[in-house]
Amino acid sequence: MVNVGQHLLGIESLTKEQIVHYLDTAESFIEINERSIKKVPTLRGKTIINLFLEPSTRTRTSFEIAGKRLSADTINISASASSITKGETLIDTVLTIQAMNPDLIVMRHAFSGAPWLLARELPEVKIINAGDGLHEHPSQALLDALTMRRRLGTLENLTVTFVGDALRGRVARSNIFLLRNFGCKLRIVAPPAIAVDEFKAMGVEIYYNLAEALKGSDVVMSLRMKNEYLKDFFVPDLGEYSEHYCITSKLIKENCPDALILAPGPYIRGVEISSDVIDGVKSAYAEQVTMGVAVRMAIMYLLCAGTLEESN
Numbered sequence: 001m002v003n004v005g006q007h008l009l010g011i012e013s014l015t016k017e018q019i020v021h022y023l024d025t026a027e028s029f030i031e032i033n034e035r036s037i038k039k040v041p042t043l044r045g046k047t048i049i050n051l052f053l054e055p056s057t058r059t060r061t062s063f064e065i066a067g068k069r070l071s072a073d074t075i076n077i078s079a080s081a082s083s084i085t086k087g088e089t090l091i092d093t094v095l096t097i098q099a100m101n102p103d104l105i106v107m108r109h110a111f112s113g114a115p116w117l118l119a120r121e122l123p124e125v126k127i128i129n130a131g132d133g134l135h136e137h138p139s140q141a142l143l144d145a146l147t148m149r150r151r152l153g154t155l156e157n158l159t160v161t162f163v164g165d166a167l168r169g170r171v172a173r174s175n176i177f178l179l180r181n182f183g184c185k186l187r188i189v190a191p192p193a194i195a196v197d198e199f200k201a202m203g204v205e206i207y208y209n210l211a212e213a214l215k216g217s218d219v220v221m222s223l224r225m226k227n228e229y230l231k232d233f234f235v236p237d238l239g240e241y242s243e244h245y246c247i248t249s250k251l252i253k254e255n256c257p258d259a260l261i262l263a264p265g266p267y268i269r270g271v272e273i274s275s276d277v278i279d280g281v282k283s284a285y286a287e288q289v290t291m292g293v294a295v296r297m298a299i300m301y302l303l304c305a306g307t308l309e310e311s312n
């Protein structure tokens with residue numbers, strides 16, 4: 001078995017072999033999720049804490065379902081229902097959680113790097129980054145990759161175009177780190193304040209014109225305008241943004257009619273992507289969500305694999 005290490009903090013530090021191992025392992029969990037009884041005893045006796053200190057629908061729910069389908073005991077903590085609202089610091093919160101002896105903590109936090117802090121403070125616990133600020137969202141990149149590989153048969157040498165807020169979007173960064181292992185041609189198209197030159201150093205081509213960027217794309221990924229971070233700083237007017245950067249069926253038909261359409265979600269219909277594209281036959285949005293459960297089961301399983309024998 002390929003060793004994936006103690007934590008999943010980001011994609012940047014993973015090898016291609018480790019990425020493929022995550023994807024192959026996730027494939028084996030897909031079938032379990034299609035059974036009438038969707039439960040296996042793999043992580044029985046393990047305690048998983050979902051520490052979500054920033055809002056989430058997809059990621060939090062699928063990590064919880066993944067843990068439950070592996071028979072782990074999963075506990076959810078959200079910022080609004082925790083003592084963080086009373087002024088308890090992040091460090092004191094995690095030290096308190098550590099005293100309850102969890103096996104694995106899944107963390108989402110608005111501060112880039114917060115899961116690394118957790119890994120440093122809690123050396124005995126396995127940590128999964130479920131999205132940290134503007135930095136990485138590794139489980140999302142893995143589920144995106146699994147969806148692409150299943151739909152297109154390969155990840156090698158694809159042309160993948162990210163449309164929208166790559167700068168404040170951790171999804172694009174993790175996808176770029178992942179896909180450059182497979183020789184993919186990567187493009188970002190967005191207003192100049194967002195499609196900044198730092199992405200060129202990551203091997204990404206920068207476009208400002210949506211039609212030009214879409215031409216010949218195998219995959220088009222719609223990114224949400226993340227106005228919860230630095231609101232109004234990059235794009236003062238979403239109406240004007242959508243006039244130039246909303247992915248429409250006309251643009252897809254004219255420039256990349258066979259492209260697979262992905263959206264990590266949440267998406268805003270009519271701003272980033274039109275309803276007929278996100279609901280269209282080339283859209284794999286629902287499949288991404290489905291793959292998310294299998295990928296998160298694989299992550300939990302592989303991180304705990306080294307400690308499973310002792311409990312059996």
Ligand code: CP
Nearest residue numbers: 056057058059264265
């Ligand atoms: N894709 C994603 O991270 O969605 P949530 O914020 O709803 O988890």
